[in-house]
Amino acid sequence: MDTTVEKKYTFKDFSSDQEVRWCPGCDDYVILRAMQKALPEMGVKKEDVVFISGIGCSSRFPYYMDTYGMHSIHGRAPAIATGTKLANPDLSVWVITGDGDSMAIGGNHFIHALRRNVDLNIILFNNEIYGLTKGQFSPTSVVGQKTKSSPYGNTQPPFSAGELAIGAQARFFARIGGNTPKEMTQLFIEAEKFKGTSLIEVMQNCPIFNDGCYDEFTDKAVRADKQLFVEHGKPMVFGKERDKGLVLKGLKLEVVTIGENGVTEDDILVHDAKEPDPTLHQMLVRMYYPKVTGIIRSFDDVTLEERKNDQIGAVKANSKFSVTDDLFFSGDTYEVE
Amino acid sequence: MATTKTNHQQETLEAVIIRFVGDSGDGMQLTGTQFSDTSAMFGNDIATFPNYPAEIRAPQGSLYGVSGFQVHIGSVEISTPGDEVDLLVAMNPAGLKTNLHAVKPGHTIIVDTDAFTKKNLEKAQYESNPLEDGSLENYQVIEVTMTSLTKETLKDVEGLDNKSITRSKNMFALGMVYWMYDRSTDHTIDFFKKKFSSKPHLIEANTKVLNTGYYFAETLELIPNSYTVAPAKMASGTYRIIMGNTATAWGFLAASEKCGLDLFLGSYPITPASDILHELAKHQHFGVKTFQAEDEIAGITSAIGASFAGSLALTTTSGPGLALKGEALGLAMMIEMPLVVVNVQRGGPSTGLPTKTEQSDLLQTLYGRNGESPIIVIAASTPSNCFDFAYEASKLTLEYMTPVVLLTDGYIANGSAPWKIKSVKDMPEINNNIIQVAKENWHPYDRDEKTLARSWALPGTPGLEHRVGGLEKDRVSGNVSYVPDNHEYMVNIRAEKIKRAQNSIPELVPEFADEGDLLVIGWGGTYGSLYSSIKHLREEGIKTIGFAHFNYINPLPKNTVEVLKRFKKIVVCELNSGQFAKVLKLNFNDFDILQFNKIQGLPFGNEELVQKFKQLLK
Numbered sequence A: 001m002d003t004t005v006e007k008k009y010t011f012k013d014f015s016s017d018q019e020v021r022w023c024p025g026c027d028d029y030v031i032l033r034a035m036q037k038a039l040p041e042m043g044v045k046k047e048d049v050v051f052i053s054g055i056g057c058s059s060r061f062p063y064y065m066d067t068y069g070m071h072s073i074h075g076r077a078p079a080i081a082t083g084t085k086l087a088n089p090d091l092s093v094w095v096i097t098g099d100g101d102s103m104a105i106g107g108n109h110f111i112h113a114l115r116r117n118v119d120l121n122i123i124l125f126n127n128e129i130y131g132l133t134k135g136q137f138s139p140t141s142v143v144g145q146k147t148k149s150s151p152y153g154n155t156q157p158p159f160s161a162g163e164l165a166i167g168a169q170a171r172f173f174a175r176i177g178g179n180t181p182k183e184m185t186q187l188f189i190e191a192e193k194f195k196g197t198s199l200i201e202v203m204q205n206c207p208i209f210n211d212g213c214y215d216e217f218t219d220k221a222v223r224a225d226k227q228l229f230v231e232h233g234k235p236m237v238f239g240k241e242r243d244k245g246l247v248l249k250g251l252k253l254e255v256v257t258i259g260e261n262g263v264t265e266d267d268i269l270v271h272d273a274k275e276p277d278p279t280l281h282q283m284l285v286r287m288y289y290p291k292v293t294g295i296i297r298s299f300d301d302v303t304l305e306e307r308k309n310d311q312i313g314a315v316k317a318n319s320k321f322s323v324t325d326d327l328f329f330s331g332d333t334y335e336v337e
Numbered sequence B: 001m002a003t004t005k006t007n008h009q010q011e012t013l014e015a016v017i018i019r020f021v022g023d024s025g026d027g028m029q030l031t032g033t034q035f036s037d038t039s040a041m042f043g044n045d046i047a048t049f050p051n052y053p054a055e056i057r058a059p060q061g062s063l064y065g066v067s068g069f070q071v072h073i074g075s076v077e078i079s080t081p082g083d084e085v086d087l088l089v090a091m092n093p094a095g096l097k098t099n100l101h102a103v104k105p106g107h108t109i110i111v112d113t114d115a116f117t118k119k120n121l122e123k124a125q126y127e128s129n130p131l132e133d134g135s136l137e138n139y140q141v142i143e144v145t146m147t148s149l150t151k152e153t154l155k156d157v158e159g160l161d162n163k164s165i166t167r168s169k170n171m172f173a174l175g176m177v178y179w180m181y182d183r184s185t186d187h188t189i190d191f192f193k194k195k196f197s198s199k200p201h202l203i204e205a206n207t208k209v210l211n212t213g214y215y216f217a218e219t220l221e222l223i224p225n226s227y228t229v230a231p232a233k234m235a236s237g238t239y240r241i242i243m244g245n246t247a248t249a250w251g252f253l254a255a256s257e258k259c260g261l262d263l264f265l266g267s268y269p270i271t272p273a274s275d276i277l278h279e280l281a282k283h284q285h286f287g288v289k290t291f292q293a294e295d296e297i298a299g300i301t302s303a304i305g306a307s308f309a310g311s312l313a314l315t316t317t318s319g320p321g322l323a324l325k326g327e328a329l330g331l332a333m334m335i336e337m338p339l340v341v342v343n344v345q346r347g348g349p350s351t352g353l354p355t356k357t358e359q360s361d362l363l364q365t366l367y368g369r370n371g372e373s374p375i376i377v378i379a380a381s382t383p384s385n386c387f388d389f390a391y392e393a394s395k396l397t398l399e400y401m402t403p404v405v406l407l408t409d410g411y412i413a414n415g416s417a418p419w420k421i422k423s424v425k426d427m428p429e430i431n432n433n434i435i436q437v438a439k440e441n442w443h444p445y446d447r448d449e450k451t452l453a454r455s456w457a458l459p460g461t462p463g464l465e466h467r468v469g470g471l472e473k474d475r476v477s478g479n480v481s482y483v484p485d486n487h488e489y490m491v492n493i494r495a496e497k498i499k500r501a502q503n504s505i506p507e508l509v510p511e512f513a514d515e516g517d518l519l520v521i522g523w524g525g526t527y528g529s530l531y532s533s534i535k536h537l538r539e540e541g542i543k544t545i546g547f548a549h550f551n552y553i554n555p556l557p558k559n560t561v562e563v564l565k566r567f568k569k570i571v572v573c574e575l576n577s578g579q580f581a582k583v584l585k586l587n588f589n590d591f592d593i594l595q596f597n598k599i600q601g602l603p604f605g606n607e608e609l610v611q612k613f614k615q616l617l618k
């Protein structure tokens, strides 16, 4: 298929005529707008873009995009998208999912999609709550969280999405705050460029059922000090004054201050997102403070559809069967007069 | 070095049923397949059925480790693998013990006496040796020291270890049976040449043992005569022996070639459906994409995703898997997407009897989804027509934009029979609803006036971007709608669409009699058993019995009620507690519908059917 795009799109080309129905102030609006802005920059044709979602507030997303889309059933979007991409590898296939959709009911499909490395882009709207069903705890809710189904506090320890994903062989994992649209747009573009399953976790605020759950990292006033936005090849420096950084002490990451105790910028770890060994990526994902955002892992590997298509090509080249007649009339046949 | 037969007393038979049994490692499947292929090539009509142990490596010599293969050959039409056998070949005591009940009294049993050791007798839970205690006196027992004779035959062949030597004793048995039924050993020798092309000593060894068995039978005085079964009258053409599951897989290959859409199979392994996955996985040269998913839900949903992208998509499973697929099947129905689901039924409920046959998923298939969610349901009825109904399922799903469930069962899926090979060029056209250009004011749920199928716009097509989903849609725009009247309208139109499929399916044509005293009704895999028992009654002179077998379950053939009206009594025979009878009662409440049911994991036997029909005709 011809991938050059003559038409220049704007975000309007990707906005459907459907009225958006999320609650006012919901971060889902930010994600929608970031996506509509990112798509014209990706160099893909509008007709080749497919959004497939499960069920949840977040999963209403495809209705608002003027592309091909499917609002499917709870948890199954990664499996549906896998079929779509295998059937037509020329498409740009996006999965829209929530924390419950991907890690509770759809946990199995989620980990297997990551393991297989199909060229999908998964946007995980992690609000640490079940939004659509009006506020039960989710697999990412923290212990003690009071929700409708845990009035005395949640007793189930949470998953960390990134840790789970990298454990499941994710080649691309990025994390971003729900209130930083510019960086988010950029990550969507990077995810599309990456060949393989890309997972982007958005720390999405649900102002109705879990308001402020990420404030300690995402609030404008503290963001620079509490978030480390990593970039491949650059030292892992953060802070309002850009004076904080990460170093490796023994088997642990440690925050140090440049200029104190003889620490210089040269001592700070340089981020290598492309390293196949996920050990350091896992450590970055697990850090509580600073919360690491940006592309944490981006390791190039063969995709499932490449493997499959290569195999089909090789089998075709060596096969004596080109049409079904060749097969049906081969081997032990016999004539009845 | 082919065998030649000297003059001998010979008796001609119309049909013969033979069962080969032994330990899992004794090669009984191969022995049976060789005998049935040879007979088919000789011109007999045949039907076969394997019987494997459920355990993969059951302990040697144990009762539950017995593997068997039954062959029914005839100069007349053969429609089932048959019930009681004329000849049992038992390679060990466990095989004899578990299969003796199936031998017709007075008929022949061949045993390998070398296997009747104290240890094997104990494993088979025999208190005394049946070959010595008189318990087999009602049978003609032919005792052969098969293992020693095989060893003796091969003592001069170089390069054989002990294991390969004892393993070839099944060929000794096959050689004997070839002689008894006047069959040539040629086909099997050709088979050795192909199979062991890089191991000439194995060709030599197996051929030697086969021929020795053949001549041993000839010189053995214990076998008074040999038999012959003449070629059957079959339509002329090119044939092959095909297993039901293979025929199913090939039907989809044919449909994919005809309609020009790539075939996609999303599946999760489950007995007895896995062989369809195995077969299609072999045929990537046709562009087939098979995807072994993480579970049944991913099997069907990946197929839905592939269908969305424009493949001819299917998923294959058995009962428990269908239960898992229910929600996704509802989605496919709701978004009106083509999708074929094959359910190779097995004994239920729950894990049930995985290796046994049953027809107990009918109601699950028809009604096992939330909401009003009718779909097309069809059923294959013989190993070879699995091909036709897989093709038909593909045609209906593409023409009506609805999921279609194809029901088969363990009995026809594992059974094999001659198939007059069909070429894609002789198969009916398959239309689809794909649109490439947006007409003014196009909407994704615009329907074909005749079939009510919606139009199918594939991702990648400019100007037709649209969203589908499980929420109810507006009848015109296809956008989400909660309007009460609209919902009712959509529920009705989806049901009406399924009903319209009646226009594409053949009318019901009863066999044997158009009207009369008794109409026997069946559906799916029981065709062969029902057909042969009614034929049996006709041969006894009973002419007032008719037979209506259903391959189309939803919708039912248009003329069903007219057929029912023409008979005084109606009996529905099925391998469940009366599921199709319920469906008929629901649809046609003016009739007194009787039932004959069997729920033992086994097919109907001829005798029980004949008895039942006679009783109903009284």
Ligand SMILES: Cc1ncc(C[n+]2csc(CCOP(=O)(O)OP(=O)(O)O)c2C)c(N)n1
Pocket: A055, A056, A057, A058, A059, A074, A097, A098, A099, A100, A101, A102, A125, A127, A129, A130, A131, A132, A133, A138
């Ligand atoms: C099979 C099934 N079970 C349960 C539900 C109910 N349900 C809908 S969305 C949802 C949870 C959604 O949470 P999440 O995935 O975090 O999405 P959010 O609404 O927070 O964006 C549940 C339990 C359903 N639709 N389908």
Ligand code: SF4
Pocket: A021, A022, A023, A025, A026, A027, A028, A057, A058, A127, A131, A132, A205, A206, A207, A208, A209
């Ligand atoms: S419930 Fe929460 S997540 Fe859902 S739309 Fe409202 S604010 Fe957003």
Ligand SMILES: [Mg+2]
Pocket: A056, A098, A099, A100, A125, A126, A127, A128, A129, A130, A131, A138
């Ligand atoms: Mg959520």
